[in-house]
Amino acid sequence: MNRKGDLFITVKGKCDIAVTCQKQWFDTIRWITYMRKKVTYMFAKTQTSMRRAIVRACATALSCAFLLIYLPTELMAGRSLAADEPMGTIIVDSANVRNKPGTVDTTVVDVVRNGTRVTLGEVVTITNDPSGSNVWCKITYKRESDGGSVTGYVVDSFISKDSDINADPDFETEIAGFPDTYKTYLRTLHKNHPNWHFTAVNALKDFDSAVSVQSRLGVSLIENSVNDAWKSTEPGAYDWNTGTFTPYDGQNWVNASKAVVMYYLDPRNMLTEDGIFQFLNLSYDTKYQTIDSVKGMLKGTFMENKPLTDWDGNAITYEQAFMIAAEKCNANPVFLAAKVLQEVSANGSNSTSGNYYSSYYKRQYTNLYNYFNIGASSDSDPVAKGLAFARDGFKNADGSVNTAKNEDYYLPWTTPYRSIRGGSKFIANAYLNAGQNSIYLMKFNVIPKESSQFGSHQYMTNIRGAASEGKKMYNAYSKAGILNTELTFSIPVYSGLPEKACLLPRESGNPNDYLKELTIGDYVLTPAFDPTITEYSLVVPASCATIHVDAKPASEKAKVSGAGDITLGNGVSTIKINCVAENGSSKVYTLDVARNTDSYDSYFTTTLASEGNFLGGIEPGTTAGAVKSMFTLTDGYTLTYVNMNGQAKDDATAVCTGDLIEICDASGKKVYICALFIRGDANCDGKISAADLTLICRYILGEGNVSEAGKHAADANKDGKITAADLTRICKHILGENQLAQ
Numbered sequence: 001m002n003r004k005g006d007l008f009i010t011v012k013g014k015c016d017i018a019v020t021c022q023k024q025w026f027d028t029i030r031w032i033t034y035m036r037k038k039v040t041y042m043f044a045k046t047q048t049s050m051r052r053a054i055v056r057a058c059a060t061a062l063s064c065a066f067l068l069i070y071l072p073t074e075l076m077a078g079r080s081l082a083a084d085e086p087m088g089t090i091i092v093d094s095a096n097v098r099n100k101p102g103t104v105d106t107t108v109v110d111v112v113r114n115g116t117r118v119t120l121g122e123v124v125t126i127t128n129d130p131s132g133s134n135v136w137c138k139i140t141y142k143r144e145s146d147g148g149s150v151t152g153y154v155v156d157s158f159i160s161k162d163s164d165i166n167a168d169p170d171f172e173t174e175i176a177g178f179p180d181t182y183k184t185y186l187r188t189l190h191k192n193h194p195n196w197h198f199t200a201v202n203a204l205k206d207f208d209s210a211v212s213v214q215s216r217l218g219v220s221l222i223e224n225s226v227n228d229a230w231k232s233t234e235p236g237a238y239d240w241n242t243g244t245f246t247p248y249d250g251q252n253w254v255n256a257s258k259a260v261v262m263y264y265l266d267p268r269n270m271l272t273e274d275g276i277f278q279f280l281n282l283s284y285d286t287k288y289q290t291i292d293s294v295k296g297m298l299k300g301t302f303m304e305n306k307p308l309t310d311w312d313g314n315a316i317t318y319e320q321a322f323m324i325a326a327e328k329c330n331a332n333p334v335f336l337a338a339k340v341l342q343e344v345s346a347n348g349s350n351s352t353s354g355n356y357y358s359s360y361y362k363r364q365y366t367n368l369y370n371y372f373n374i375g376a377s378s379d380s381d382p383v384a385k386g387l388a389f390a391r392d393g394f395k396n397a398d399g400s401v402n403t404a405k406n407e408d409y410y411l412p413w414t415t416p417y418r419s420i421r422g423g424s425k426f427i428a429n430a431y432l433n434a435g436q437n438s439i440y441l442m443k444f445n446v447i448p449k450e451s452s453q454f455g456s457h458q459y460m461t462n463i464r465g466a467a468s469e470g471k472k473m474y475n476a477y478s479k480a481g482i483l484n485t486e487l488t489f490s491i492p493v494y495s496g497l498p499e500k501a502c503l504l505p506r507e508s509g510n511p512n513d514y515l516k517e518l519t520i521g522d523y524v525l526t527p528a529f530d531p532t533i534t535e536y537s538l539v540v541p542a543s544c545a546t547i548h549v550d551a552k553p554a555s556e557k558a559k560v561s562g563a564g565d566i567t568l569g570n571g572v573s574t575i576k577i578n579c580v581a582e583n584g585s586s587k588v589y590t591l592d593v594a595r596n597t598d599s600y601d602s603y604f605t606t607t608l609a610s611e612g613n614f615l616g617g618i619e620p621g622t623t624a625g626a627v628k629s630m631f632t633l634t635d636g637y638t639l640t641y642v643n644m645n646g647q648a649k650d651d652a653t654a655v656c657t658g659d660l661i662e663i664c665d666a667s668g669k670k671v672y673i674c675a676l677f678i679r680g681d682a683n684c685d686g687k688i689s690a691a692d693l694t695l696i697c698r699y700i701l702g703e704g705n706v707s708e709a710g711k712h713a714a715d716a717n718k719d720g721k722i723t724a725a726d727l728t729r730i731c732k733h734i735l736g737e738n739q740l741a742q
Helices: 023-042 049-070 169-174 180-192 207-214 258-265 275-279 291-298 318-329 333-344 382-392 403-408 416-430 439-443 465-479 624-628 690-700 708-714 724-734
Strands: 007-011 017-021 087-090 094-098 108-113 117-125 135-142 149-155 159-161 196-202 221-223 253-255 307-309 315-317 355-358 363-366 487-493 515-520 535-540 546-553 559-561 564-567 571-580 586-595 604-606 609-611 614-616 631-633 638-642 660-664 670-676
Touching: 108 149, 117 159, 159 180, 169 180, 180 196, 207 258, 275 439, 275 465, 275 487, 291 318, 291 333, 291 465, 307 416, 315 318, 318 333, 318 416, 333 416, 333 465, 355 382, 363 382, 439 465, 515 571, 515 586, 535 660, 535 670, 535 708, 546 559, 546 571, 546 586, 586 670, 614 708, 624 638, 631 638, 670 708, 690 708, 690 724
Parallel strands: 196 487, 535 586, 614 670
Antiparallel strands: 007 017, 087 117, 087 159, 094 108, 094 149, 117 135, 135 149, 221 253, 307 315, 355 363, 515 546, 546 564, 559 571, 571 586, 571 670, 604 631, 609 614, 638 660, 660 670
16 A cells, blocks of 8 residues: 555456555455455464465455455456556547648548547657647547547647646646536646636526527527528527528528537637637736737728827827727727627728618618627618617617717717727626626626526627637737736636537538428329428329329428329329438428229228219218218228328218228238218318308319319219309308208
8 A cells, every 4th residue: 555545456367457446445455354364363273284275265265256346347347547548638629530640641530529538649749730730649539429449649739638637736726616627628728828817607597597598589690601500490590491591680690509509608618728718807907908919909900000080189090099998998908809890890891981871771871980889789781770879879768869878978979989989988888897797798698797687688699709709809919929918717607517518510401301392283182281291192083194293392402302203003102202401311201192093892892972082972060980881891901081181080070071081901001092072062171161162263263272072072063073053053052042962
């Protein structure tokens, strides 16, 4: 046993196994050793040496048995606990695993994702790799998809190594308030930036609650140009029937999927070199926030080296304007500049041009500026809405202008300087000085001063906005050479977080595998087509040997097979229409087409009147059970009575035109389908009423369609045509002047 209280046991045999046991195992082994000695002592006075040897052997065997029972499973599997292989965790979204170190003349064998535990092997240093990564580490892990073992090389900095745990006891004390899954990432950041400090702040509610409020319609948006797998398909966000996403903020933004919201909301995904800056404390600090850092942020943008005029008409630079605004409102000037660039882009926008015409509102906006897009909320023309705020400012409850408040925020914003000064003050007062003192909290208000504001009072709807602005902040600090200064990051901690950091969904494409249309010439399907219904029936005349199936997918990115010209055999032909979505999911629509060229006598006999594949002679109000009793089946066949939607019908339910009789053989295969009709019930509701007259009239005028069974029902005078004469017959029946003959 060493000074730490670990016990070393060497078991001799064909191989040597060195085992390190912790304190709890030492207590057990010490007891076993005591029992062995006790047994040996009890027989110490055995008279012969042979018997004493037998006793010692039995005691030893007993001890070994207890060892095999109580030692960890690692020992029983023959693994060494004293020489555990070094382990680590992948801390980037995804990393290419290569067969050799480097990116030249190597092959990607797999992609390993964030949070994956890996066994570490050799560390190899190469030179002048085009990727800029010259230190690579060999790793082994289990593949996510099938559990198979993968071995290869990844960039060494992509791994947080367990050997770093407790490397800095003081830092471990500093991050004690974080869950272990946060610490994995924080240790790597501390190793590279020992002057950075991290503070844990508890979110008001658990992670699932935060995801729920951030996934509401219009709260977390993403560019419509991204892969469809990243967009929400929840009700209101996506129309499955047309394959279109509902736009917000013009036509370029849609709702992000729940998985994407989870990824950007999970702080562990942002604990990277540049992602961490969305948690940076945004208060003003003259020691580290210099004009050079702002200049670095503005480099290459529309504000670089461009003058603007202050209150007194003096020409100043944009970096000077941001420094003045930051000092006056106690905000980080680098953040203010990053916020503007996030809102209007590095090239500027119509919000900063000073001359914009809204084709939606039919209005010109001249000499108005809104650098922070304040008031430019979701709208058909958010720019115009923001410029209207720059012009009118705050209003009272009665709609009148709040002059005092407008003056406080330098409204109207008729110059770039007024917009920067007023917008900076607005953001500082509304967010930074109100507790939302980081870019993350401005997007995800999960630690509000008022509990009612959980998930609301958020500056931006762009789900990637906080991450994007954080990277801009990082770049500015890097360009200014102040990355390694004393910086404090306040990071939310949620209860109920998943065991691993939430991953971005794979860019697998659109998931819509629905059809939006399924037609067969002029025939009417039973039931009427509905994208969510996948089983249909159709009865066609015996003379119909071929049909044309037209199937159109709801999403233009889906593919359909099985449609086109179909040759029908005798009896029931089953047609499978397969709609395959872009992401590989599929939905099969089944169409049973009954073309009965042979008499049904081989399957059943019936007292109902036959008109080809349609059976009539049924009085209104007749029950399904009564109709079933009118059939006599041939041995080996079964009858199923279903409504026009394909659902089994209760015997006590009244018959409707379009109900189906399905005959199956002993194997369950459909061999015959016929449709029922009630003369006069053209709309298939089981009654003869004015609604039938309306439908037949529209059909005669070419303004509507009638199902095949409905056409038989509409032919009231039995002449094989649907004309005004049929309308007259049905009308007289409704008025009680003449009874329709079924």
